[in-house]
Amino acid sequence: MAASWSAGLEVGAGVDLDVRDVRAVPSANLSFGDVLDIVDAAGAAVADCARGVVLTQGTDTLEETAFLIDSVWTHDVPFVVTGAMRNPTLPGADGPANVFAAVRVAASAAARGRGALVVFNDEIHAARYARKAHSTSTAPFGSPDVGPVGHVVEGAPRLLTGVARVRPITGFSRTALAATRIALYTTTLDDDGVLLDKLAATHHGLVVAAFGVGHVPGAASAPRGRGRRPRPDRRHVRRARLEGTHSQSRDGSLVTAAMASCLAGSSTSRTTNCRDLMCSSRSGSGDTACSRR
Numbered sequence: 001m002a003a004s005w006s007a008g009l010e011v012g013a014g015v016d017l018d019v020r021d022v023r024a025v026p027s028a029n030l031s032f033g034d035v036l037d038i039v040d041a042a043g044a045a046v047a048d049c050a051r052g053v054v055l056t057q058g059t060d061t062l063e064e065t066a067f068l069i070d071s072v073w074t075h076d077v078p079f080v081v082t083g084a085m086r087n088p089t090l091p092g093a094d095g096p097a098n099v100f101a102a103v104r105v106a107a108s109a110a111a112r113g114r115g116a117l118v119v120f121n122d123e124i125h126a127a128r129y130a131r132k133a134h135s136t137s138t139a140p141f142g143s144p145d146v147g148p149v150g151h152v153v154e155g156a157p158r159l160l161t162g163v164a165r166v167r168p169i170t171g172f173s174r175t176a177l178a179a180t181r182i183a184l185y186t187t188t189l190d191d192d193g194v195l196l197d198k199l200a201a202t203h204h205g206l207v208v209a210a211f212g213v214g215h216v217p218g219a220a221s222a223p224r225g226r227g228r229r230p231r232p233d234r235r236h237v238r239r240a241r242l243e244g245t246h247s248q249s250r251d252g253s254l255v256t257a258a259m260a261s262c263l264a265g266s267s268t269s270r271t272t273n274c275r276d277l278m279c280s281s282r283s284g285s286g287d288t289a290c291s292r293r
Contacts, residue, residue, distance in 0.1 A: 015107050018045070027058030027065070027083075032177060035068050046077045052106025056099060059083045059132060059140060062118065066127035070116035074168045078111035081127065082119045085138045094121070094138045101152040108157040114149075115165045124150035126163040180204065187211060193220030 022041065023034055042053040057065060066081040073079050082102040084095035102119040105111050116127035121139040129143040143149075150159035183199055186209040199206060210216045 015103065017103065018050070027061040030057070030061055030065065032068065033174070035065050036072070036174065036177075039069055039072055042073075042079060043075065046075050050077065052077060052103070052108075052111075053079045054099070054102045054106050055079070055081045056095075056102075057081070057083055059085065063130050063132050063141070066116050066118050066130055070127040071166075071169050073116055074170065076113045078106045078108070078114065079116045080106045080111075080119050081116060085136065085140060092138075097122075100155070101157075104152060104155055105150075105157045108159075110157060110159045113165070114159075114162070115168075117149075119152070122152040123148040124152065124157065124159065128166070129163065182207060185209065187216050187220055189217075191217045191220045193217070193222065196220065 020041070022038060023030070025034075038055060042050075042055075045053060055065075055069075062081060062083055069079055069081065080102045082098045084093065084098055086093045086095070088095060098120055101122055105117060105119050105124055111117060111124075114126070118125040118127050118130040118141055120141045123139070123141070125141055125143045126146065126149050129145050130141050131144060132140050133142045133144075134140045146161075146163060149161050149163055150157060152158070181203045182205040183203045184207050185196065196206075208216065
């Protein structure tokens with residue numbers, strides 16, 4: 001899909017595109033491992049003198065992917081994530097315009113050192129704050145806390161403000177990450193908390209999407225039955241740095257907080273299956289375009 005968008009795309013003098021199809025799966029099927037494989041491929045492209053990276057994927061999990069990439073991307077080279085809300089057969093398909101804008105941002109010197117960015121509908125968002133706010137609009141992403149950090153105006157990126165980068169997470173074990181299990185629990189009206197019973201027997205961490213500024217029903221906050229925790233596998237114990245993570249109340253940002261917890265938990269004295277997180281959360285010279293749907 002990315003290759004078809006890129007064919008014949010005029011992105012400006014001095015910009016060469018190297019298009020690679022990595023995964024052809026719905027974005028809801030992506031795993032932490034898939035995203036980290038993309039990060040590794042992008043890092044190799046940067047080592048080969050790419051001055052920007054663009055990833056295209058489905059929008060269902062784009063905000064989670066962008067946050068994860070921003071959390072582990074250690075390069076100053078811009079890593080831009082984009083997609084489309086209308087497929088190419090529909091009138092007013094937005095894919096080509098979004099790819100064009102993303103490539104222009106990735107090639108911009110002003111975007112260096114900003115980590116991962118989400119570019120959609122000519123808006124530039126810091127990946128750490130981007131949220132999908134609409135399921136069908138061609139302008140589905142926003143940044144509730146800070147707003148867009150810039151715009152693409154007549155093909156030219158204009159970065160209007162900066163968002164301080166946090167230090168990327170390093171030193172975690174991919175093997176331990178794949179074995180990490182973090183539960184995401186959303187509280188509801190008249191919640192009795194029964195789903196939390198025996199959680200300690202199957203998971204090593206819990207992220208609670210509570211009401212307001214962290215309120216939960218009394219019944220749900222009562223002490224739960226204790227299960228037997230899975231024993232940590234010491235072979236995969238590593239240390240990792242986790243700085244600057246954040247969470248907000250009852251929105252997609254809690255998923256990103258769970259991602260950060262999962263990465264941190266996978267590299268300490270716990271081994272626990274981050275794949276559960278995605279399911280439970282929603283039931284240089286020359287530019288390189290790393291692509292996946």
